[in-house]
Structures are given as C-alpha cells and as structure tokens.
Amino acid sequence: MNNEEGKSLVAAIEDPNTGRPLGDGVRGVVIRDRRAAVDIRLSYPAAGWKDELAGLVSDRLRAGGEVDEVTVDVDWQIPQHAVxxxxxxxxxxxxxxxxxxxxxxxxxxxxxxxxxxxxxxxxxxxxxxxxxxxxxxxxxxxxxxxxxxxxxxxxxxxxxxxxxxxxxxxxxxxxxxxxxxxxxxxxxxxxxxxxxxxxxxxxxxxxxxxxxxxxxxxxxxxxxxxxxxxxxxxxxxxxxxxxxxxxxxxxxxxxxxxxxxxxxxxxxxxxxxxxxxxxxxxxxxxxxxxxxxxxxxxxxxxxxxxxxxxxxxxxxxxxxxxxxxxxxxxxxxxxxxxxxxxxxxxxxxxxxxxxxx
Incomplete structure (x- = not known):
C-alpha cells in the first residue's frame, strides 16, 4: 500500500458527525516500513471523539495486513461560514x-x-x-x-x-x-x-x-x-x-x-x-x-x-x-x-x- 492508496482509504471513512466521508479533512498519510502516520484536520471541535476516530482510522489501515502500527494526529480548525x-x-x-x-x-x-x-x-x-x-x-x-x-x-x-x-x-x-x-x-x-x-x-x-x-x-x-x-x-x-x-x-x-x-x-x-x-x-x-x-x-x-x-x-x-x-x-x-x-x-x-x- 502506497501513500495515495492509504489516503484514499482513510478519506472514504464516514464521519457520523457530518454525514459525509472525511474527504479533504485527511491532510496526509505516510506509510513506510509497515508503519503509517495520518494527519487529519476537522472543521468542527471534536475533543470527545478524536480518540475514537483515531481508532477507526487505525483499524481501516491495518485491515489489509500491510500496516502494523498507525499513528493518527487529529486536530480541528473552525472556519467562518456563509450567512x-x-x-x-x-x-x-x-x-x-x-x-x-x-x-x-x-x-x-x-x-x-x-x-x-x-x-x-x-x-x-x-x-x-x-x-x-x-x-x-x-x-x-x-x-x-x-x-x-x-x-x-x-x-x-x-x-x-x-x-x-x-x-x-x-x-x-x-x-x-x-x-x-x-x-x-x-x-x-x-x-x-x-x-x-x-x-x-x-x-x-x-x-x-x-x-x-x-x-x-x-x-x-x-x-x-x-x-x-x-x-x-x-x-x-x-x-x-x-x-x-x-x-x-x-x-x-x-x-x-x-x-x-x-x-x-x-x-x-x-x-x-x-x-x-x-x-x-x-x-x-x-x-x-x-x-x-x-x-x-x-x-x-x-x-x-x-x-x-x-x-x-x-x-x-x-x-x-x-x-x-x-x-x-x-x-x-x-x-x-x-x-x-x-x-x-x-x-x-x-x-x-x-x-x-
């Protein structure tokens, strides 16, 4: 699994808080030596959910048997929306x-x-x-x-x-x-x-x-x-x-x-x-x-x-x-x-x- 394949896999995860896939919120996935590092930035606050999200991402990447360790960094930046x-x-x-x-x-x-x-x-x-x-x-x-x-x-x-x-x-x-x-x-x-x-x-x-x-x-x-x-x-x-x-x-x-x-x-x-x-x-x-x-x-x-x-x-x-x-x-x-x-x-x-x- 290369970086782009890993990113596509994570980006397809459904976010229950938005009703949509994570998509562009996945800023990057780096896979090397059976280890993966994932960077996710949400557009809403999620302190009570980020650990569960990290678990979902880890499970998804390890499911194929090509990755053993996954590190997931989740943060958020709240934008100003149109009125x-x-x-x-x-x-x-x-x-x-x-x-x-x-x-x-x-x-x-x-x-x-x-x-x-x-x-x-x-x-x-x-x-x-x-x-x-x-x-x-x-x-x-x-x-x-x-x-x-x-x-x-x-x-x-x-x-x-x-x-x-x-x-x-x-x-x-x-x-x-x-x-x-x-x-x-x-x-x-x-x-x-x-x-x-x-x-x-x-x-x-x-x-x-x-x-x-x-x-x-x-x-x-x-x-x-x-x-x-x-x-x-x-x-x-x-x-x-x-x-x-x-x-x-x-x-x-x-x-x-x-x-x-x-x-x-x-x-x-x-x-x-x-x-x-x-x-x-x-x-x-x-x-x-x-x-x-x-x-x-x-x-x-x-x-x-x-x-x-x-x-x-x-x-x-x-x-x-x-x-x-x-x-x-x-x-x-x-x-x-x-x-x-x-x-x-x-x-x-x-x-x-x-x-x-």
Missing part, C-alpha cells in the same frame, strides 16, 4: 447558531445552555446570547450574578460563566422588572445586544431564541448573520406541528436548518431506571424526515438536568460523566459537524482605520 442575505459577520464571532422552537415548554433554553457548554467542552470558544427579551432564562441557568461592565467607548463586556461569554437582557435590568415592550422595542434591544457586546474570538455564538415565529425571530433571521439553526421539539404532535412552522420560517429567509433535537423523548425513573416514552414516540424523527433535515439526537426527561440548571451549573459542567451530559456532547458534535458542511464565508473583511491625534 443569509449577504449580511456582514458580527465582529468577534465566526458563526452564529440559532436555537429555536415553535412553542414554549419544550426545554429550548436548557438545551441551548448545555449545547453551548458541550461545544466548549469539545474544544471551541463559545458565547451565549439570550434573545428571549420577555422571559430571559440564561442568567439563572448559567449562574450569572450582577451586571456587565462597559468599555470607555460604551461597548458592553460579556459576562463570563463556566468558560462561556454570555449576554442577556436579564443582566441589564432588575430581575423582577417586567419587560412591557412592544415588538419594535424588543427587536431593537436584541440588535443592540448583538452589535454593542464586545464578543472576543468566538467560534460559535449560540442564540437562545424565544418560542414562536414572531418579531424577534424575524429580526434575527433578516438582520443578524446566522450560519445555521437548530430546532427543539418534544415527541408530542402539537410540538412537532409548531416546529414545522419554525423550519419553514428559516427556509424562507435562507438560514440552513442543521437539524432537530428531540427533548424529553423518554422519562427515566430515578428509582428503578425504567425508561418510558410519556410524551409519545417518534416526533423528532417524523419532523426531521418531513423537513429533510437530520435528527441530531434525543434527550431524556431527566430530573438531574433540571436540578443542575436551576442551580446555575448545567449538567454538562456539573456532572460531565452523566449519560445526559455525554448525550449533549454527542449532539454538539453533530450540530458543529453539520455546520461544517455549509458554505464558507467568502467576504474579505476590511480592516477598520482609526485616526487619532
């Missing part, structure tokens, strides 16, 4: 991922917080923008206290929580203050939080959208550069119907829908471990099939997930070895992997020129 409508990327942010749901009560904010933390655990630099102006949840879920600081030129410094950069209307107003705002005021607040926050070197900004397809969602879809969207549903038919509308909205504004996450797919008894589909079966798979998008994964109705977010330390950081935390990591890799297959940003970002005395 809808030719919008300019946000300063300090490579990619925006919107997390949406057609209705409330499906656990979208919990999924958003844990998804962001899972992406960070996989090796990315991540931020969270809580876009639910009327009912912000992220300050409590991520354990934020106090308010943000500002720079001399009135830029807002994002708050920090568990390694994430975070911004929410909930840290800009009093906790008990009711946001009695009409739509234009709410959408302006969203735009200001996006543009006036000094994000620093984010690979992904996860935006936790309010439920539905109203003013906030349309503002995000039309004015904020979104690389991809994820929809959250439960198995219930009523939730699936609403997700269908959310997917249709993103399709109309040319935002790629990366897939569907089915939350509360089953209830796991904390006493005996029995798993029961209390909300029915197959909702996520059905809407994914109908919409032609991937089913990114299923999450159980797990009491510890709720308790940890209430304490401000979501399960991905509170109990990283918990089965639910591991499942969030798997879903995060699929979200990032699917995004990595989208078109790259081709705009040349011109430097800003400042004239000072």
């Amino acid at each position: 809808q409508g030719g919008l300019d990327p946000i300063e300090g942010v490579r990619n925006v991922i919107a997390v949406a749901s057609g209705k409330g009560g499906v656990g979208k904010s919990t999924v958003s917080a844990n998804l962001a933390l899972a992406l960070a655990a996989e090796g990315a630099t991540v931020g969270v923008l809580d876009a639910d102006i009327y009912g912000p949840s992220q300050p409590r879920m991520l354990g934020l206290e106090g308010g943000p600081k500002t720079t001399d030129n009135r830029r807002i410094l994002p708050m920090r929580a568990h390694g994430l950069q975070v911004m929410s209307i909930g840290v800009l107003v009093d906790t008990d203050q009711a946001m009695i705002w009409r739509g234009p005021m709410a959408t302006q607040a969203l735009q200001q939080m996006v543009s006036e926050t000094l994000w620093e070197g984010l690979d992904y900004l996860v935006i936790d959208l309010p439920p539905g397809t109203g003013d906030i969602q349309l503002t995000l879809a039309q004015r904020i550069p979104v690389a991809g969207a994820v929809t959250v549903t439960t198995p219930q038919q009523v939730a699936v119907d609403d997700v269908r509308r959310a997917v249709a909205m993103f399709n109309k504004v040319k935002v790629p829908v990366l897939g569907v996450i089915e939350n509360m797919s089953t209830h796991i008894c904390s006493n005996c471990g029995h798993e029961d589909p209390v909300f029915g079966r197959g909702g996520g798979e059905r809407i994914a099939r109908e919409a032609g998008v991937p089913n990114l994964g299923q999450l159980p109705l797990e009491s510890e997930v709720g308790r940890t977010t209430d304490r401000g330390t979501p399960i991905v950081v509170a109990e990283p070895d918990h089965p639910a935390a591991i499942r969030f990591r798997e879903i995060a890799r699929r979200v990032a992997g699917r995004l990595s297959t989208q078109s790259r940003e081709s705009k040349v970002r011109m430097p800003k020129i400042r004239i000072t005395d």
Whole structure:
C-alpha cells in the first residue's frame, strides 16, 4: 500500500458527525516500513471523539495486513461560514447558531445552555446570547450574578460563566422588572445586544431564541448573520406541528436548518431506571424526515438536568460523566459537524482605520 492508496482509504471513512466521508479533512498519510502516520484536520471541535476516530482510522489501515502500527494526529480548525442575505459577520464571532422552537415548554433554553457548554467542552470558544427579551432564562441557568461592565467607548463586556461569554437582557435590568415592550422595542434591544457586546474570538455564538415565529425571530433571521439553526421539539404532535412552522420560517429567509433535537423523548425513573416514552414516540424523527433535515439526537426527561440548571451549573459542567451530559456532547458534535458542511464565508473583511491625534 502506497501513500495515495492509504489516503484514499482513510478519506472514504464516514464521519457520523457530518454525514459525509472525511474527504479533504485527511491532510496526509505516510506509510513506510509497515508503519503509517495520518494527519487529519476537522472543521468542527471534536475533543470527545478524536480518540475514537483515531481508532477507526487505525483499524481501516491495518485491515489489509500491510500496516502494523498507525499513528493518527487529529486536530480541528473552525472556519467562518456563509450567512443569509449577504449580511456582514458580527465582529468577534465566526458563526452564529440559532436555537429555536415553535412553542414554549419544550426545554429550548436548557438545551441551548448545555449545547453551548458541550461545544466548549469539545474544544471551541463559545458565547451565549439570550434573545428571549420577555422571559430571559440564561442568567439563572448559567449562574450569572450582577451586571456587565462597559468599555470607555460604551461597548458592553460579556459576562463570563463556566468558560462561556454570555449576554442577556436579564443582566441589564432588575430581575423582577417586567419587560412591557412592544415588538419594535424588543427587536431593537436584541440588535443592540448583538452589535454593542464586545464578543472576543468566538467560534460559535449560540442564540437562545424565544418560542414562536414572531418579531424577534424575524429580526434575527433578516438582520443578524446566522450560519445555521437548530430546532427543539418534544415527541408530542402539537410540538412537532409548531416546529414545522419554525423550519419553514428559516427556509424562507435562507438560514440552513442543521437539524432537530428531540427533548424529553423518554422519562427515566430515578428509582428503578425504567425508561418510558410519556410524551409519545417518534416526533423528532417524523419532523426531521418531513423537513429533510437530520435528527441530531434525543434527550431524556431527566430530573438531574433540571436540578443542575436551576442551580446555575448545567449538567454538562456539573456532572460531565452523566449519560445526559455525554448525550449533549454527542449532539454538539453533530450540530458543529453539520455546520461544517455549509458554505464558507467568502467576504474579505476590511480592516477598520482609526485616526487619532
């Protein structure tokens, strides 16, 4: 087996996180004296999967009996992906991922917080923008206290929580203050939080959208550069119907829908471990099939997930070895992997020129 044959063999391995072969991600294969060295660069973070990938590559090369030892180097470089409508990327942010749901009560904010933390655990630099102006949840879920600081030129410094950069209307107003705002005021607040926050070197900004397809969602879809969207549903038919509308909205504004996450797919008894589909079966798979998008994964109705977010330390950081935390990591890799297959940003970002005395 020569180098080119080895490279073709490795490049044909199916990547479950992208749904495609490794392809050009295999930068080189060198085979000499029955030893092989493989260099792979992924376009998404994969700290929790790189060892398994290395094992797959090693098994594939040794299967023919011509190679005895295989050394595999896996790293990643996260590119900036194209956005809808030719919008300019946000300063300090490579990619925006919107997390949406057609209705409330499906656990979208919990999924958003844990998804962001899972992406960070996989090796990315991540931020969270809580876009639910009327009912912000992220300050409590991520354990934020106090308010943000500002720079001399009135830029807002994002708050920090568990390694994430975070911004929410909930840290800009009093906790008990009711946001009695009409739509234009709410959408302006969203735009200001996006543009006036000094994000620093984010690979992904996860935006936790309010439920539905109203003013906030349309503002995000039309004015904020979104690389991809994820929809959250439960198995219930009523939730699936609403997700269908959310997917249709993103399709109309040319935002790629990366897939569907089915939350509360089953209830796991904390006493005996029995798993029961209390909300029915197959909702996520059905809407994914109908919409032609991937089913990114299923999450159980797990009491510890709720308790940890209430304490401000979501399960991905509170109990990283918990089965639910591991499942969030798997879903995060699929979200990032699917995004990595989208078109790259081709705009040349011109430097800003400042004239000072």
